[in-house]
Amino acid sequence: MGRRAKNKQGDPRPIADAKENYGKPSQKKLGKRKADADSDEVTKRPAKKARESLPKEDKKSSKGKGKKVAFAVEDTSAPSKKIKTKRKEPVEEEEEEDDGGEGWENVEDEESLKAHTKSLFNDSDDEGFVGDLDDLEVEDDDLLQGPVQELEFSSDDEELELAPSRTKGKKSKQHERPSKIIPTGSDDSSDSDEDDEDEDGPITGANMEARSRALDAKAAREAELDALEMQQAAVVGEDDDEFADVDDVDMDGEGEGEGDAEGFHLPTAEERDEEKKNGGPDVHTVQRRMRECVRVLGNFKKLAAPGRSRPEYVQQLISDIASYYGYNDFLAETLFQLFPVAEAIEFFEANEVPRPVTIRTNTLRTRRRDLAQALINRGVNLEPIGKWTNVGLQVFESSVPIGATPEYLAGHYMLQAASSFLPVIALGPQPGERVLDMASAPGGKTTHMAALMQNTGVVFANDATKARTKSLTANVHRLGCKNVVVCSYDGREFPKVMGGFDRVLLDAPCSGTGVISKDASVKTNKSERDFTLLSHLQKQLILCAIDSITPDSKTGGYLVYSTCSVTVDENEAVVDYALRKRPNVKLVDTGLEFGVPGFTKYRGKVFNEKVSLTRRFYPHVHNMDGFYVAKFKVEKRQKAKGKADDEDTAAVQGETAEEAQEDVEFDSDEDRPYLEEAKRKRMKAKGLRPPPRSKPVERAPATVSATA
Numbered sequence: 013m014g015r016r017a018k019n020k021q022g023d024p025r026p027i028a029d030a031k032e033n034y035g036k037p038s039q040k041k042l043g044k045r046k047a048d049a050d051s052d053e054v055t056k057r058p059a060k061k062a063r064e065s066l067p068k069e070d071k072k073s074s075k076g077k078g079k080k081v082a083f084a085v086e087d088t089s090a091p092s093k094k095i096k097t098k099r100k101e102p103v104e105e106e107e108e109e110d111d112g113g114e115g116w117e118n119v120e121d122e123e124s125l126k127a128h129t130k131s132l133f134n135d136s137d138d139e140g141f142v143g144d145l146d147d148l149e150v151e152d153d154d155l156l157q158g159p160v161q162e163l164e165f166s167s168d169d170e171e172l173e174l175a176p177s178r179t180k181g182k183k184s185k186q187h188e189r190p191s192k193i194i195p196t197g198s199d200d201s202s203d204s205d206e207d208d209e210d211e212d213g214p215i216t217g218a219n220m221e222a223r224s225r226a227l228d229a230k231a232a233r234e235a236e237l238d239a240l241e242m243q244q245a246a247v248v249g250e251d252d253d254e255f256a257d258v259d260d261v262d263m264d265g266e267g268e269g270e271g272d273a274e275g276f277h278l279p280t281a282e283e284r285d286e287e288k289k290n291g292g293p294d295v296h297t298v299q300r301r302m303r304e305c306v307r308v309l310g311n312f313k314k315l316a317a318p319g320r321s322r323p324e325y326v327q328q329l330i331s332d333i334a335s336y337y338g339y340n341d342f343l344a345e346t347l348f349q350l351f352p353v354a355e356a357i358e359f360f361e362a363n364e365v366p367r368p369v370t371i372r373t374n375t376l377r378t379r380r381r382d383l384a385q386a387l388i389n390r391g392v393n394l395e396p397i398g399k400w401t402n403v404g405l406q407v408f409e410s411s412v413p414i415g416a417t418p419e420y421l422a423g424h425y426m427l428q429a430a431s432s433f434l435p436v437i438a439l440g441p442q443p444g445e446r447v448l449d450m451a452s453a454p455g456g457k458t459t460h461m462a463a464l465m466q467n468t469g470v471v472f473a474n475d476a477t478k479a480r481t482k483s484l485t486a487n488v489h490r491l492g493c494k495n496v497v498v499c500s501y502d503g504r505e506f507p508k509v510m511g512g513f514d515r516v517l518l519d520a521p522c523s524g525t526g527v528i529s530k531d532a533s534v535k536t537n538k539s540e541r542d543f544t545l546l547s548h549l550q551k552q553l554i555l556c557a558i559d560s561i562t563p564d565s566k567t568g569g570y571l572v573y574s575t576c577s578v579t580v581d582e583n584e585a586v587v588d589y590a591l592r593k594r595p596n597v598k599l600v601d602t603g604l605e606f607g608v609p610g611f612t613k614y615r616g617k618v619f620n621e622k623v624s625l626t627r628r629f630y631p632h633v634h635n636m637d638g639f640y641v642a643k644f645k646v647e648k649r650q651k652a653k654g655k656a657d658d659e660d661t662a663a664v665q666g667e668t669a670e671e672a673q674e675d676v677e678f679d680s681d682e683d684r685p686y687l688e689e690a691k692r693k694r695m696k697a698k699g700l701r702p703p704p705r706s707k708p709v710e711r712a713p714a715t716v717s718a719t720a
């Protein structure tokens with residue numbers, strides 16, 4: 013099991029329990045909170061208290077308005093189903109009493125359990141099972157130890173270990189479950205009828221699944237609408253005032269002008285410095301101040317103290333967010349700016365909660381319903397993730413370590429974050445194709461692609477970090493993928509190494525700001541410079557990925573670019589850059605049924621309007637890791653009409669692979685310092701002495717302009 017993941021995503025926790033993890037100080041910054049923690053209950057679990065003491069979201073009142081937003085993240089769990097297994101733990105019996113009468117409680121004997129499972133995991137939506145259990149080649153014990161994790165870059169696909177659950181004695185599992193992963197457009201089709209029935213029909217085993225999905229779909233629609241509206245509000249507001257946000261957020265639902273501002277004083281810059289010198293205020297003060305700042309920023313004209321500006325409140329809030337949640341100031345500000353004020357708090361709160369544990373059925377070895385049955389028999393409480401995936405299962409509770417079951421060892425499933433399914437679904441590799449996974453370790457997506465291709469064609473699974481290809485190879489073997497070739501090149505060497513691919517996945521090395529709930533070190537271990545360097549690496553990689561695809565592909569010609577980060581510089585800015593540098597590619601719909609459209613404008617930058625076809629996924633909206641997916645179609649290169657507007661355009665006409673590679677080279681002033689820095693690093697790594705740094709070129713700050 014991954015060292016890191018082991019500590020990060022444990023057993024699926026009920027939202028109530030998960031709250032106890034809130035405010036678990038990140039090593040560096042929250043020592044203060046820890047120290048306070050001894051004094052009383054509030055400081056022990058600051059975030060939890062914050063959630064409890066702060067106004068809760070009123071989903072209904074916010075519906076369709078996107079105005080009233082909560083400080084705290086609500087448990088949006090849809091009513092869950094329960095699977096009663098043959099193995100009866102005391103806790104199960106207790107639950108039965110609590111939740112008796114639900115449809116699932118009727119599933120008592122093995123036969124009905126099987127029938128029930130069958131209906132739940134309707135085979136019709138399962139990918140074809142193309143393997144044979146007798147085929148299993150589990151010869152090498154080492155391969156069964158699970159992947160070695162070497163975490164240089166953030167990855168969403170860590171192998172997660174679900175420790176045996178210790179929830180005996182808890183009253184109701186309904187309340188223990190984490191909220192479901194928000195799906196699904198396809199659910200929409202069936203939900204209208206079911207919505208109607210919601211009001212009057214009793215919940216039975218037969219309708220439980222459908223009704224649960226209808227509720228999920230409804231929640232998804234509402235959440236996405238809210239997020240979209242808030243995103244739009246942010247963009248509109250941006251034009252007037254850099255710090256403008258939703259002006260009418262009513263944090264406490266008490267109505268305009270009211271609230272608990274009494275006695276609240278927004279510190280001046282000097283007072284803030286003084287406060288910092290003295291070790292900062294106690295956690296109660298920080299909480300209260302955050303709440304007040306959010307409230308005031310939600311209705312600034314009415315609630316602001318005379319003479320105090322919006323940026324002052326914003327600065328105070330960002331500073332408090334940084335200290336309360338344990339981020340460095342740069343990252344706190346970068347993430348804060350992505351959302352309207354109140355939504356930003358939801359995002360930070362969601363980062364304190366583990367995401368649901370999910371697994372992906374390996375259809376090369378088994379079928380989802382057979383896997384589900386086998387795991388249920390071992391005491392695993394699970395259900396399908398949602399209609400949007402026919403291979404995913406969400407694990408709610410398990411009495412066995414989910415990363416060490418015989419089924420796991422035999423490669424029947426991959427422990428994989430739900431968000432990681434998305435780029436592969438978007439790419440849709442076809443049997444017989446030639447596919448490149450440019451940054452592939454530890455292979456969650458590679459093995460998914462191999463399964464979709466039914467072990468035909470070929471997947472070149474590349475990763476620059478040699479050590480990480482060990483875990484990649486182990487997973488490829490464990491899951492029985494026979495169409496995978498593992499290699500280790502810097503992605504920027506493609507297509508020189510090889511080209512002519514039908515499809516390429518570039519799941520790029522990134523900062524991991526989408527997976528903070530798994531890896532809290534991201535909060536503090538990345539500087540502004542790291543983000544800039546990453547963005548440049550991503551830009552170089554995406555051009556190489558594009559150039560590795562053959563526009564002549566009969567079946568494909570697609571690139572999917574994805575990251576487990578939510579920053580604009582690593583996502584929309586990279587995609588926009590690729591569109592500008594490679595006129596022969598265009599963005600196409602990802603085909604994903606949910607997700608928030610990518611930004612087309614962001615803090616003064618204007619991107620290609622088609623960037624709205626890309627999709628963002630957020631922990632507080634979709635209950636998944638933060639993620640980004642863009643899909644490109646690569647077309648034949650046209651002869652440029654007239655003079656090319658940048659030197660790259662000319663270079664792409666009728667070029668050879670070698671020329672295309674040259675084309676990837678960065679030669680603008682913008683890129684030169686980063687190229688030099690990368691070159692220095694490479695030389696150092698080889699034990700060579702790098703040349704002295706050249707003087708930085710003075711230039712006006714670049715703004716990204718829209719292209720047609």
Ligand SMILES: C[S@@+](CC[C@H](N)C(=O)[O-])C[C@H]1O[C@@H](n2cnc3c(N)ncnc32)[C@H](O)[C@@H]1O
Pocket residue numbers: 164165166167168169432450451452453454455456457458474475476477480501502503504519520521522
């Ligand atoms: C987000 S992870 C990939 C996760 C993987 N796609 C999966 O699904 O399991 C990014 C990977 O990029 C690799 N990487 C970093 N720089 C690279 C480069 N220049 N070329 C190719 N791979 C690179 C890292 O070693 C890391 O394994």
